[in-house]
Amino acid sequence: xxxxxxxxxxxxxxxxxxxxxxxxxxxxxxxxxxxxxxxxxxxxxxxxxxxxxxxxxxxxxxxxxxxxxxxxxxxxxxxxxxxxxxxxxxxxxxxxxxxxxxxxxxxxxxxxxxxxxxxxxxxxxxxxxxxxxxxxxxxxxxxxxxxxxxxxxxxxxxxxxxxxxxxxxxxxxxxxxxxxxxxxxxxxxxxxxxxxxxxxxxxxxxxxxxxxxxxxxxxxxxxxxxxxxxxxxxxxxxxxxxxxxxxxxxxxxxxxxxxxxxxxxxxxxxxxxxxxxxxxxxxxxxxxxxxxxxxxxxxxxxxxxxxxxxxxxxxxxxxxxxxxxxxxxxxxxxxxxxxxxxxxxxxxxxxxxxxxxxxxxxxxxxxxxxxxxxxxxxxxxxxxxxxxxxxxxxxxxxxxxxxxxxxxxxxxxxxxxxxxxxxxxxxxxxxxxxxxxxxxxx
Ligand code: 5AD
Ligand code: SF4
Numbered sequence: 009x010x011x012x013x014x015x016x017x018x019x020x021x022x023x024x025x026x027x028x029x030x031x032x033x034x035x036x037x038x039x040x041x042x043x044x045x046x047x048x049x050x051x052x053x054x055x056x057x058x059x060x061x062x063x064x065x066x067x068x069x070x071x072x073x074x075x076x077x078x079x080x081x082x083x084x085x086x087x088x089x090x091x092x093x094x095x096x097x098x099x100x101x102x103x104x105x106x107x108x109x110x111x112x113x114x115x116x117x118x119x120x121x122x123x124x125x126x127x128x129x130x131x132x133x134x135x136x137x138x139x140x141x142x143x144x145x146x147x148x149x150x151x152x153x154x155x156x157x158x159x160x161x162x163x164x165x166x167x168x169x170x171x172x173x174x175x176x177x178x179x180x181x182x183x184x185x186x187x188x189x190x191x192x193x194x195x196x197x198x199x200x201x202x203x204x205x206x207x208x209x210x211x212x213x214x215x216x217x218x219x220x221x222x223x224x225x226x227x228x229x230x231x232x233x234x235x236x237x238x239x240x241x242x243x244x245x246x247x248x249x250x251x252x253x254x255x256x257x258x259x260x261x262x263x264x265x266x267x268x269x270x271x272x273x274x275x276x277x278x279x280x281x282x283x284x285x286x287x288x289x290x291x292x293x294x295x296x297x298x299x300x301x302x303x304x305x306x307x308x309x310x311x312x313x314x315x316x317x318x319x320x321x322x323x324x325x326x327x328x329x330x331x332x333x334x335x336x337x338x339x340x341x342x343x344x345x346x347x348x349x350x351x352x353x354x355x356x357x358x359x360x361x362x363x364x365x366x367x368x369x370x371x372x373x374x375x376x377x378x379x380x381x382x383x384x385x386x387x388x389x390x391x392x393x394x395x396x397x398x399x400x401x402x403x404x405x406x407x408x409x410x411x412x413x414x415x416x417x418x419x420x421x422x423x424x425x426x427x428x429x430x431x432x433x434x435x436x437x438x439x440x441x442x443x444x445x446x447x448x449x450x
Pocket of ligand 2: 174
C-alpha cells in the first residue's frame, strides 16, 4: 500500500438487500478512487454494513467495533453503515469514538460527498436520512461479485409498519425506481453475460412505477423478455399487495422462475391482527390458491414465520402448524420473536420464555421437515433444469439450483465437468428434505 493510495475493507451482514447495497457501495468507493483489500490490516478505511432485523444486533455491532478499536492505527478510519447505523445514529460516536462515519442506506446516494468530508478530516460524518427521502440509490457503479446472478433493486424502504419490524425505521419510506431505469440496468446486465436476475425490494410487489408506465407484473414480464436473460426471481412479496396478474405473467413468461416467497408470519388471524399485517388467514390462503392454480407449472412456495409473538397462545401456535399442513410450503424460514427498538410491539408483553419460543420453533421446523420430505419425493424421476453454481470435489458432485430455487447436487458422465453458470438437465434420483440429488442427462 502506497501512502497516497486509498484502500478499504468492507464487511457485510444481513439480507440480500444489504448484500446488494454493499455491491453498490463498493462500486461507488472504487469510482471515488478506492481499492478494495482483503484484510482489515491493509485497509485505510474499514466499513461495517450492519443488520438489525433480529436478536441483539446492536450489541453484536458494538462488540465487533471493540475489535476494530485494536486496529486504530495511524490514519485508519472506521465507518458503520446499514440498519444499525440508522437505528443507533450518533450514539455510535459516543460508544465508539474512533468511528468517524455513520450512515443508513437511505443516505448512500450521498456517499461521494460523505467520503470527501471524511477525507478532508471530518470525524463526525453522518448520513441519517431515515424516512425523509423520496429518492432511491441508483448507480451505474455496481461491483457484482457473482458473475451469473445479478441483483437489481426495484423498490427501497417500507411503509407497512408491521408491529415487530424495524425496517420502516431503518430503511426509510417506500420508494420505487422508474421501470425504464430498471429495464436499462437489466439490458446492461444481460449484455455483460448475466443470465439470471433477481429483482429486490422489501416488498417487491408493492412496486409503483413513478412514471406510471408499468405495474409490477408488467415489469416482471418485460424483464423476463430481455434477450439473454434465462431466469428472473423476485424477493420479497407481501400478501397485502399480491395480485392475480403476478401468477398470470408467470404463466406467460417462461423465464420467470417457478417460485414465490410469500411471508405469512403466523397462521392465527388474531396474531396477524396484533402484528398489523392487515390480512386474515383466509385472505392469505386465497392468494396461495391463486399461486397453486398456475397453469403452466407448479410454483414452489416458501414463507417466513415468527413464533412467540407477544400474546401467542398454544392455540394460536397450533393455527400456524395447521397452516403448514394446508399450504405445504417447499421451505419455511422460522424465527423466534425478538423485541426491536422503536417498534410498536416493544410495549406488548413479551412473556413467553426463551425456551418456550425455542420449543415452538423446533415443533414448527420438525413438522415442516416432514412436509418437505414428502413434497421433494414427488420429484424423483423428473428432469429439472439446473444452473450450475460450482463443484463439490469431495463428493464428486456438481452443485446448482433449480428454477424452484432448490439446491440440486448431481453427477455427470462426460469427461469435462459442466461449467459454472451453465444450465444442465438433471434427472432426480434421490431426494432429501432440503435438496435434490440426480444425474445429468446428456
Ligand atoms: N423478531 C423475529 N423475526 C422477525 N422478522 C422481522 N422482524 C422480526 C422480529 N422482531 C422476520 C420476519 C421477516 C423476516 C425477514 O424476519 O419473519 O419476514
Ligand atoms: Fe418489516 Fe412488515 Fe415491512 Fe416486511 S412488510 S419489512 S415485515 S414492516
